[in-house]
Amino acid sequence: xLSNIANVLKDKKYFILDMDGTFYLGxxxxxxxxxxxxxxxxxxxxxxxxxxxxxxxxxxxxxKLAKMGCNVxxxxxxxxxxxxVEYLKNKYQDCSVFLLGTPMLYDDFKKRGIKLVExxxxxxxxxxxxxxxxxxxxxxCKFIREGAPFIATHLDLNCPTEDGFIPDCGAxxxxxxxxxxxKPKYLGKPFKETLEYLLRYLGCAKEDMVFxxxxxxTDIAIGFYHGVTSVLVLTGETKREDLENSDVKPTLVVERxxxxxxxx
Numbered sequence: 009x010l011s012n013i014a015n016v017l018k019d020k021k022y023f024i025l026d027m028d029g030t031f032y033l034g035x036x037x038x039x040x041x042x043x044x045x046x047x048x049x050x051x052x053x054x055x056x057x058x059x060x061x062x063x064x065x066x067x068x069x070x071x072k073l074a075k076m077g078c079n080v081x082x083x084x085x086x087x088x089x090x091x092x093v094e095y096l097k098n099k100y101q102d103c104s105v106f107l108l109g110t111p112m113l114y115d116d117f118k119k120r121g122i123k124l125v126e127x128x129x130x131x132x133x134x135x136x137x138x139x140x141x142x143x144x145x146x147x148x149c150k151f152i153r154e155g156a157p158f159i160a161t162h163l164d165l166n167c168p169t170e171d172g173f174i175p176d177c178g179a180x181x182x183x184x185x186x187x188x189x190x191k192p193k194y195l196g197k198p199f200k201e202t203l204e205y206l207l208r209y210l211g212c213a214k215e216d217m218v219f220x221x222x223x224x225x226t227d228i229a230i231g232f233y234h235g236v237t238s239v240l241v242l243t244g245e246t247k248r249e250d251l252e253n254s255d256v257k258p259t260l261v262v263e264r265x266x267x268x269x270x271x272x
Contacts (some may be wrong), residue, residue: 011168012244012259012260013262013268013271014271016218016237016259016260017218017237017268017271017272018098018110019216019269020053020216020217020218020237021053021054021212021216021217022053022054022055022056022212022216022217023048023053023054023055023217023218023220024054024055024056024058024060024209024217024218024220024228025056025057025058025191025220025221025265026057026059026219026220026222026223026227026244027057027059027061027069027093028059028061028168029168029221029222029223029241029243029244029245029270030220030221030222030227030243030244030265031057031078031126031265032073032076032245033243034169035075035076035078036076037071037077037078038243038264038265038266039264039266040264040265040266040269041078041266042077042078043202043269044265044266044268044269044272045078045080047269048184048272049272051194051270051272052152053144053272054210055084056084056085056086056206056209056210056240057069057073057080057084057085057086058085058086058087058197058202058206059085059086059088059167060086060087060088060162060163060164060177060196060197060226060248061087061088061136061162061164062089062092062109062113062135062136062162062177062196063109063110063112063113063135063136063137063138063167064087064110064112065085065087065089065112065113065115065116066082066085066086066090066216067082068112069085069087072083073085073141081168082172083132086205086206086209088135088154088161088162088195088196088197088202089109089113089116089117089161090116090120090205091114091195091196091201091202091205092133092135092159092161092195093117093120093122093124094199094205095123095124095159095195096131096133096159097121097122100130100131100136100157102271103122103123103129103130103131104124104125104130104131104173105117105123105124105125105129105130105131105132105133106124106126106127106129106131106132106133106147106148106156107124107133107134107135107138108124108132108133108134108135108137108140108144108145108148108180109133109134109135109136109137109161110135110136110137110139111139113135113137113161117133124168125233126147127147128151129151129156130156130157131156131157131159132148132151132152132156132157132158132159132266133159133160133161134158134159134160134161134177134180134181134269135147135160135161135177135194136161136164136167136176136177136180137160137177137180140157140180145180145184145187147184148184149184149187149188152184152188152190153188153190157167157193157200157262158181158188158190158191158192158193158256159192159193159195160177160178160181160192160193160194160195161177161196162176162177162178162194162195162196162197162226163177163178163181163194163196163225163226164176164177164196165178165179165182166178166179168244168245178194181194196226197219197221197226197227197229197230198226198227198228198229198230198231198232198233198234199230200231200234203230203236205233210225214234214235214236216241217236217237218231218236218237218238219231219236219237219238219239220238220265220268221238221239221240221241221244221245222240222241222242222244222245222246223245223246224240224245224246224250224251224254224256224258225256228240228246228256228257228258229242229256231258231259232256232257232258233256236257237260238258238259238260239258239259239260239261239262239268240258240260240261240262241262241263241264241265242261242262242263242264243263243264243265248261
């Protein structure tokens with residue numbers, strides 16, 4: 009098993025890290041996480057954080073990591089919101105968007121050149137909106153019934169917190185789908201648009217990458233479905249027994265991120 013880990017990782021150049029449940033839990037770094045980053049850089053390799061959580065932006069995540077003693081450049085943090093902005097620019101040039109999102113996601117969209125409107129949008133985009141209201145949901149459903157394309161930043165149904173799970177983007181979308189009968193175009197992990205974004209962002213080939221995370225249906229699935237190496241860590245959502253009933257399989261399984269250090 010140990011020699012297999014070494015063989016799998018020896019030629020990898022970029023480690024794509026999930027955040028909560030992989031690198032930290034809540035507001036606490038997992039033991040050995042900083043040592044992992046240090047070892048990656050010592051080996052002349054690189055890392056990038058990617059999160060499906062679109063309720064915050066890269067700056068906020070940078071500040072969160074800094075409070076835990078992990079100081080990284082903002083350019084090392086990518087979110088599903090950033091993927092969504094590029095998708096909109098490529099697929100719907102100069103479109104107007106009705107956005108269900110937090111003020112942070114609003115700011116991110118505006119700064120990146122997306123026109124946000126409250127009426128007659130070209131596209132409806134749903135993120136992990138922790139400020140969602142019934143009026144926002146009502147208007148989103150109205151615009152989608154009128155023919156506006158329905159796009160979602162990611163598919164996660166629940167977001168883990170220290171007090172348990174709370175409804176995430178996928179749950180908000182389920183409400184809208186139940187009312188309109190329309191399913192969204194999902195982005196984020198595990199979809200190909202996210203992989204393609206990361207390949208362009210890093211300027212690398214998929215053979216250079218390895219996805220590391222704690223969720224089978226996002227972190228591991230993006231590797232499984234698109235031919236990219238993946239490593240499942242057991243510090244978050246997924247337990248070892250969950251693998252038995254899952255069609256999605258990781259390339260490697262380790263107890264925690266720090267267990268990879270000797271093989272980089």
